[in-house]
């Protein structure tokens with residue numbers, strides 16, 4: 416049994432069957448959805464979809480506090496290395512890697528590539544998403560920040576659980592996220608990247624109604640609900 420924890424915004428914890436602890440897009444200290452302190456988070460791996468503040472701000476503190484391996488695009492990895500993070504794994508769009516817990520593929524996202532952080536001015540990257548293949552029925556897609564893209568059709572029937580941004584303004588909104596569900600055809604959809612700030616206020620219950628019988632929408636409350644799969 417694998418377990419998914421939602422910390423709010425786009426920050427998820429994924430615990431695999433072999434008890435590997437993965438944090439995706441660590442955003443704790445200034446995340447209004449969570450009280451969790453980054454120093455108390457246990458992690459073996461950190462995956463970052465892109466370098467924006469709300470996905471990357473706590474990546475370096477978490478890597479240093481937990482000793483987790485940092486995984487991201489080549490450019491993000493180059494940057495974290497300048498900040499003293501030594502246990503890293505660079506990837507890039509279209510590539511996959513067999514990690515100890517399963518295969519992860521980095522896939523496209525259409526979004527901005529600036530990297531947040533001290534001395535990061537020289538670093539920019541392609542944002543991405545990740546597909547974690549934890550076995551049959553356990554292929555989990557974290558879309559990162561993205562607009563709707565035809566590339567999502569490449570994920571059709573290759574994803575069981577899709578974590579999709581629905582907040583609009585910076586990423587897909589409700590209507591486009593429903594089209595993404597049509598493109599990908601996951602069994603389960605978990606909405607994220609909404610309600611954190613006024614720019615992205617959206618109602619996940621409305622999204623659930625709009626998705627209808629295309630997929631099961633699981634609305635996770637940060638800090639209380641986790642999803643077992």
Ligand code: NI
Nearest residue numbers: 465467526560
């Ligand atoms: Ni972003």
Ligand code: MN
Nearest residue numbers: 467469470560
């Ligand atoms: Mn974002």
